[in-house]
Amino acid sequence: MQLQVIKLDGSVCGDIALDDSIFNIEPKTECLADVVRWQLAGRQAGTHAVKTRGFINRTKKKMFRQKGTGRARHGARTANIFVGGGVVFGPTPRCHCFKINKKVRLLALKTLLSLKLKENNLIICEDLKIENAKTKNLLEVLHKMNLQSALFVDSSENCGDFKNACGNIHKIDVLPTVGFNVYDGLRHEKLVLTRSAVASLQERLLG
Helix, strand or coil, rough: CCCEEECCCCCCEEEEEEEHHHHCCCCCHHHHHHHHHHHHHHHHHCCCCCCHHHHHHCCCCCCCCCCCCCCCCCCCCCCCCCCCCEEEEECCCCCCCCCCCCHHHHHHHHHHHHHHHCCCEEECCCCCCCCCCCCCHHHHHHHHHHCCCCCEEECCCCCHHHHHCCCCCCCCCEHHHHHCCCHHHHCCEEEEHHHHHHHHHHHHHHC
């Protein structure tokens, strides 16, 4: 499959061959859902905790005598049935991560790329070199390209100026090829890949 390659000024500068086994597969949306849940679970800190009755700072003295009062038998006021007592079966610090197969993760990336291409939301750019790396100038470039929500992916190390320029622009992000993921791809309407990013992704997903 051939797709046009454009520059940041919007001019066409050639074509690029896209592998059909990556950019033109039958979408498996269930894989997208699984990988997004996997990513978000890994971001959770897991530091939630409650105080059990062993951590409550109250007297441990027996409330009243065992027999003769006509009331139920009770011990310390730290029991969970009293106001201010401990919590039973509350959350404890733990890791929310779970395992997901590598084949599923790769299939989810292929599905994302295929969906973006199918919806005409995939743009191939020659590179991310910008002459005057200022936010004001980049906003003009994005306006010409009609990009309000876009994720730029580049494999080169020379996109630092572009990344700094878009640091304060809402819904515009830049990621290296190794950091390209399903969650960030779905959060943005447009996906902009550089020529080098396409080559790197095809090598990664076909390997």
